[in-house]
Amino acid sequence: MKSSRRLVVLIALAICAAPAGSQSTSTQANEGSEPVTQLKLQIVFTEMDGPKKISSLPYILRVPASAHPTVSKFRQGERIPLRVSDKNNEVNWQYLDVGTNIDWTAKPLDGGRYQLHLSVVRSSVYTSATPDKPVGWSPTDPPLSADPIIGQFSEETDLIIRDGQTLQAIMGSDPMTSHVVTMDVTINVEK
Numbered sequence: 001m002k003s004s005r006r007l008v009v010l011i012a013l014a015i016c017a018a019p020a021g022s023q024s025t026s027t028q029a030n031e032g033s034e035p036v037t038q039l040k041l042q043i044v045f046t047e048m049d050g051p052k053k054i055s056s057l058p059y060i061l062r063v064p065a066s067a068h069p070t071v072s073k074f075r076q077g078e079r080i081p082l083r084v085s086d087k088n089n090e091v092n093w094q095y096l097d098v099g100t101n102i103d104w105t106a107k108p109l110d111g112g113r114y115q116l117h118l119s120v121v122r123s124s125v126y127t128s129a130t131p132d133k134p135v136g137w138s139p140t141d142p143p144l145s146a147d148p149i150i151g152q153f154s155e156e157t158d159l160i161i162r163d164g165q166t167l168q169a170i171m172g173s174d175p176m177t178s179h180v181v182t183m184d185v186t187i188n189v190e191k
Helices: 002-022
Strands: 037-049 052-065 072-085 091-108 113-128 134-137 149-162 166-173 180-189
Touching: 037 091, 037 113, 052 072, 052 091, 113 180, 149 166, 149 180
Parallel strands: none
Antiparallel strands: 037 052, 037 180, 072 091, 091 113, 113 134, 113 149, 166 180
16 A cells, blocks of 8 residues: 555656656757747837838747857738830739848847847838829729839848847938838847
């Protein structure tokens, strides 16, 4: 009887200890591999016309931070049809990707800091409503009556950033509209 109680207690201890020993935290990887910290990356693009906010586009991405990071990619947008003519004036269609492309890696540094490598390309479509003032176009708008103008900016940067910190990674003016575009980056370590 005593030995069967002991056996039950040992089995119960083994069952309770197994999950605790096999769980990994966000800063531990599987045995035999390098430590990986899971980060939540938030990128917000804000477009301003003087003091007036035109748009705010947030993106939340997961970033594994390790000593040998791999590139993660995000693509979102539309394929815009463009009418093109060949030498015989035959009309053909080509499709152009328009939207947001983000590539990223994260590497842990000392002191709770992370090196975040970002490559961002954003493009948008304009059509000329009047000769002097181009306006934005989206897929829900009526078909373009004139040839579209494709606006684009790209940025490739390395940021040194801490958990919970927000940095303004870029700020620039759109030459077509004079709107100021900013990109704010925040990371949080996922617990």
